[in-house]
Amino acid sequence: MDLMIHSSSFLLPSTSAGDDHRRSLTYALVLLNQRLPKFTPLLWEHEQHKFEFAPMEEPIGSMTICLFSSQTKTPPMFAAGIRIVAFKALQQRRGISICFNAYCICLLRENLWFKPDVIKGDMDSVRSEVLNFYSDLGTDVVDESDDQDTTDLHKCIAYINGVMPNLDKSSFCILVTGALGGRFDHEAGNINVLHRFSTTRITLLSDDCLIYLLPKTHRHEIHVNFSAEGPHCGLVPMGMPSRRTTTTGLQWDLNDAEMRFGGLVSTSNIVKAEKVTVESDADLLWTISIKKF
Structure with missing residues (x-):
């Protein structure tokens, strides 16, 4: 029987000493319509992710797919204080000289920093201004309102597997925030997705x-x-x-x-x-x- 190695080193700052398993993994990030963990910005700026709108437009790693559930309600996604904490860590690590205050980061448009690649779901409760906001930034919007038999998370996982069919799944992990907490039937549905896609590494995350x-x-x-x-x-x-x-x-x-x-x-x-x-x-x-x- 083959050995599968697991590590949660994506919870550590990129500057921390990592293991070989950590460095070999590529991550995709899915944000669902629940309260997001405080460490979500850390996941976003992790070294395995690519910052399309980071200062100097520097790619940090090989690949990132960031997906929002269609039900996400507020464009900024993170409280200003959390954004600043995350950016301070990035600033310190990269030696970037940036002036910022509690509501804006000069030289960096915050909303671009947290721009998802795709918004996908059944669109049953998304606000039109949210879709327009991200669509104007270049985010792809994939409406699957005709599919009422699968959850938004199921749709997102299927999409990721579809756009990267040849990716080595042993070195790929999908991180899902907002999957735990709230209604129990939603939690059960998200856990069911782990079983539906049992050959794909998927980690469900909350603050706890x-x-x-x-x-x-x-x-x-x-x-x-x-x-x-x-x-x-x-x-x-x-x-x-x-x-x-x-x-x-x-x-x-x-x-x-x-x-x-x-x-x-x-x-x-x-x-x-x-x-x-x-x-x-x-x-x-x-x-x-x-x-x-």
Whole structure:
């Protein structure tokens, strides 16, 4: 059985020492219509992303696709204070001399900095001024209002896979913000997308935690960044019970344990090592707490 390596180093500043796995990954960023995590600007300016409108128009990495859910309601996307914190970090790292105050950043148009490549969804609650705002900036708007059988996240993942059919999925990860919190049926729908696209690396993110799928087709090695995540974690069987799950690196490791709803589910576990291993005969959800930014 092949080994799949996981890391949440996208939560770390680009200047932090990274591992080989981190440097080898390419990311796409999807923003859904929920309260976005405070660290969203960090994801946007991560080294694997390309800043089409950064100062000096400098490409930082190989590829970025940034998608907005069609329901996103406010063009600025981030509070001014969060934008400035994120830009200060970029300024310090790049040695850029910029004058800014609480409401504008001179020499840099903030809204261009946070310009998505695509807005895609069923458009059932999007404001026309939002669409016009980003359309005028050159963002592609893909209206799929004729499809009421799939969620906006499903539409976005399908779009990404469609525009990059030849991309090596082992070195590609889709980061999704706004996927957790709010209505539970929305959360369940987003978790279902992880199973619908089980061969694509997808990470759901909130201020409190992250979730991704551990497919049963692989052994898994999770590299934990204690400066940004942990120690609380969980392994949850979804869809089918697990007859045998074995782990290392947790306070309460599993040894050929059976997990199912109505029986044992490994919640409120604690990460004890920088490397956690998981092997199971069923698909599992891995979740770990995110430290406050």
